[in-house]
Every structure is written in structure tokens, then in C-alpha cells.
Amino acid sequence: MGRVTLDARQLNTYFVLTEAVSLLQHHVEQQLRDEGGLSAVQFQLLARLAHAPGALTMTELADGVVYSRSGLTYQAGLLEKAGLIERGPSPGDERAVQVAITDKGRDLVARVLPGHAEGVRDMLFASLADADVETLGTIMTRVRDHMRALPPRSAAPRKKRSE
Amino acid sequence: MGRVTLDARQLNTYFVLTEAVSLLQHHVEQQLRDEGGLSAVQFQLLARLAHAPGALTMTELADGVVYSRSGLTYQAGLLEKAGLIERGPSPGDERAVQVAITDKGRDLVARVLPGHAEGVRDMLFASLADADVETLGTIMTRVRDHMRALPPRSAAPRKKRSE
DNA sequence: AGCAAGTTATTCAAATTCGAAGCAACTATC
DNA sequence: GATAGTTGCTTCGAATTTGAATAACTTGCT
Secondary structure, three states, rough: OOOOOOOHHHHHHHHHHHHHHHHHHHHHHHHHHHOOOOHHHHHHHHHHHHOOOOEEEHHHHHHOOOOOOOEEEEEEHHHOOOOOOOOHHHOOOOOOOEEOHHHHHHHHHHHHHHHHHHHHHHHHHHOOOHHHHHHHHHHHHHHHHHHOOOOOOOOOOOOOOOO | OOOOOHHHHHHHHHHHHHHHHHHHHHHHHHHHHHHHHHOHHHHHHHHHHOOOOOEEEEHHHHHHHHOOHHHHHHHHHHHHHHOEEEEEEEEOOOOOOOEOOOHHHHHHHHHHHHHHHHHHHHHOOOOOOHHHHHHHHHHHHHHHHHHHHOOOOOOOOOOOOOO
């Protein structure tokens, strides 16, 4: 193999992508902390639960947010103590834990969301045309789907192998 | 409510962008750890120093990587102990610290880089056409520049206000 | 010069994060 | 229907990360 790596354009795209997202996350973190006393992870968890049709298991939640399971246990403990979520047994599977958002949790999300959305708009979308937003979404969806389909290296769902 | 926030398309783009980058970072983290015994942050720091024309101050380095200053002090301590970087006084400013990469550090970056590049290619670029890579780079560059130009909320370089 | 305000880096305590290990429950295979 | 392997979650210890407080230095203003 003639060892192909990354050309200059790819390298630049990679760097600027991670840099921009880091900056974005940093600002989001600040804002959420100031406005709702939430970390970005906590907000992500609540938002995902608020969006979900029903309750989710810990694993589903962790996978969705790209987070370690033990880390989720810790955060779920905090959120439950704060009365924002509830954990309960899973009907089908006795060892699984169902996580659901409470009314108080929904209220908090609703209270924090406008400011969050505004921040994201100012940071991320202010400099982009509608067409750019769509293009970006399309490209990143393809990337996301590709990565999700790859053989898991760590925390993704396991497949059994035939020997 | 008149309150314009984010439309569905923007929301989707925002979510998929952060999700994809999280997945990417997660994979990168794994790979660097396995191959070079480096965390992603450490690699970023070394890579940036290797790229820089000369030495950088702690602040420049932290700002470049979007990282807290105290966190950088900690990591710089580790990297210096490992002989990968060197810290020294700054000529002009007596309180600043210049950070420079050592030959050993350069060697390590050179050793880890190919595998890193290969991983990024497989993750991020495998599903993208050349045109997409360029488009993505252009869009994210605009976003990055816009965010860098915004009034700092925390750790960005301060500008004096002429009121 | 002299003082107030701002910058730079480090130290410190507290919070968060992760992986490995452990435990309980499920599933397949015999 | 036992038993070995797998899966879901938590606990545990170690490493990392952060903001606040601190110390050293620089700059601007009078």
C-alpha cells in the first residue's frame, strides 16, 4: 500500500471543524451554566429525554449522547436528586433501567431552551445562509451515519461474532 | 410567541454536527491512546507546537486549543516530565512562559501522525467527495472566524474597549 | 516615581470523567 | 432446566478538568 494519508485540504477541514465545534461547545457551556445551572451534558440528556416519545434505557441515552455508561450513572444520579428525571424498572427487562423526564425537567428545558437556541443561532448560524445550513446538515448526516455504521471500538452496541 | 429561535432544519444541523464530531473525537481518543499513549488534548498541543514557527506562550497555546489555562498548566507539566516539550522564560515579558516542542516530541508526533491521519480519513472523509470536503472547510472556516470575532465570554483574548 | 488596574501563569479544592471490576438478569445451547 | 456466555447498570479508584484564589509582572495614569 502506498500509504495515503491526508492532503492539505483535508487537514485544514479537519482542524477547522474541530476548532469551530470546540468554540461552540465552550460558549454553550458558559451560557447554560449561567442561565440554568446546567452543564452541557446535563442539558443534552434532558433535551433528548424531552424529545423522546417515551422513556429510554440508560444505554440508549448514553449511546445517543456519546457518553460513557458510568458517566451517565453519575449524571443521572445528580439529575434525579434534582428532581429533573426519574429512574424506574424496565417492563420487559429486569436489569434495564428506564429513564424519564419529569414535569420539572420539562419546565427547566423549556425555560433554558430559548436562550440556548439564541446562543446557537448567534454563534453557529449567524454567518451562514440557509443553503449552507442545509448543505452542512446533509454532509454531517452522511458522516454521522458512516461512523455509526463502523465496527465499534468502545461504547457502541456489540454484535456477536460467529467464532 | 413571536420569538424566533431555530427552525427544524437548523436544529437538525446543529444536532448532527455535534453528534458527528463527538463520535469522531471519541474514535480519535481511542486510537491515540492505543498507538502513542497520548490523549487527544496532548496530541493537539504537540501538533500545534510542531506546526508553530517558534515557541508559544501558555495563553496562546490554550486559546488555540480552546482549553482552560489551569488545565494547560497540568498537561504541560505531564508533557514536560515526559520530555516532549520544554518551558522557558519569555524574552519580552517576565511573567509569560514560552513553550517549545523538543526533538523527542517531534518524533512522537511524526510516529503517531500516520495512524491518526488514517483514522480521520476512515471516519470523517471516507464518505465525502472532494467537493464536500472543500465545502465543509469553507463553511466551518466562516463559522470559526465569526465565533473568534465575537465578544469573549470567558477565556478568549480580551480587547480593550474604546467606549 | 507611584499606584491602580490588567495580564500571565500556577496552585488548590471540588467536580467530572473514564475504564475495570462486580453484580444481577437474560439467552442460548446442550 | 442447568450452565456458560452476554448484556445492563452501578461502584470504585485514578486521572483529568475547571474556576477561584494567589503571586509575579506590566501598563497606564496622574
